[in-house]
Every structure is written in structure tokens, then in C-alpha cells.
Amino acid sequence: EVQLVESGGGLVQPGGSLRLSCAASGFTFSSFWMSWVRQAPGKGLEWVANIKQDGNEKYYVDSVRGRFTISRDNAENSLYLQMNSLRADDTAVYYCTRGTVVGATYWGQGTLVTVSS
């Protein structure tokens, strides 16, 4: 059974940092693109970043480029999102997905990041 389990969310002050993790199981992690998608409270979905199977290609939405870094550890079947210089508008539930967002059949349950003083 495919499972994606996010962790690492929480309350952080503006300007702070947080690292999200996504533990994958039930499939060959190294064979798939992986993505992060976020949803602000009461708002719609927003693609954040994705990473190729070998980790050598990474892409970001403009609003997080330079502040967020996506990475993966294929030996540990894990996906990460390092978030720096956090702002109030980064407050959202962050989901990891298997594949790119135009074909993501599997999503995690999400982890809530709240940026507030």
C-alpha cells in the first residue's frame, strides 16, 4: 500500500525556518518525481516545488524560489522541504505527492505550517 506521511509542521515566527519531511512507503520511491503542494486556510491549492527522481532537477513556484529548497534521500525513501525566511503568507497545510501535480494519484495527509508572531 502506498503511503506518504508528512511531518515537521508547526508554529514558527516570521523570518524563521522549518524543515518538512515526507516518508514514503509501498512503492519504489527512486522511480518517481515528487512534489510539494500547499493550501492556505480556506484557500485553494498551490504547487510549491518538485524534484526529479535522481534529485538533479528541482523546480519552484516564483513565490518560494530562493527561500525554499526541495530535496530527497532515495536511500531513506524520504522527501524534504527546507523552508527559510518564512512569511505569514506561507501559512498553509503542506502536502507531498507522488509524481507531478498533473498526475498525482497519491497524496499525504498534510502537515500544517503556521507563521505567526
Next chain:
Amino acid sequence: QSALTQPPSASGSPGQSVTISCTGTSSDVGGYNYVSWYQQHPGKAPKLKIYEVSKRPSGVPDRFSGSKSGNTASLTVSGLQAEDEADYYCVSYAGSNNYVFGSGTKVTVL
């Protein structure tokens, strides 16, 4: 990149059909056949219903269908059931490894 335009709400009675539009530009919806649709119930993760404009993942009933004309993609849910009441989001590839979601549509089963 601006969000794709969806109507805020749509509704239909059980057994009827509802169609949701998703309007973008020639740089996203109109330029690629990589449009997908997700269903999201409150407090839950989204579920893929349609990918590559009109393809259904395994397990998705054929009551869900997708199409595209020009810069507008559409999702039709036929034979509405109570469980179809949810938020629906389109998403399109927008070139240069960018992706843009729609603004979302709340479907109500009357």
C-alpha cells in the same frame, strides 16, 4: 502565474449532471494536454479524478469525464451522487516546469 479561473460554485440534483469550467491561456491550458482535475472533501487530501484532459485513473467511475476546447478545460460529473459534494480543482502544466491550479469550485448536491 495567475490561478486558472473556475466558477466559485456549481450545483445539481441527484442523478443530474454538473459541468465545471477551467479557463486559462494559451500558455497553460491551451498549450498543453496536461490538465488534471482533483476532488477534495473537507479536511481531506485531494484525489485525482482526471489527468491528461480526459483520462481517468483506475478506480474512478466513468461518471467523471474531462474535455478541453481552446483555453478552457471542463469536468463533467454525471449521475450526481451525494458523495460528489466537494471542492474541485483543475491544474495545468504551464511550461518551463511550472504548474498552475484553478481557483476551485464548490459542488453542491441539492
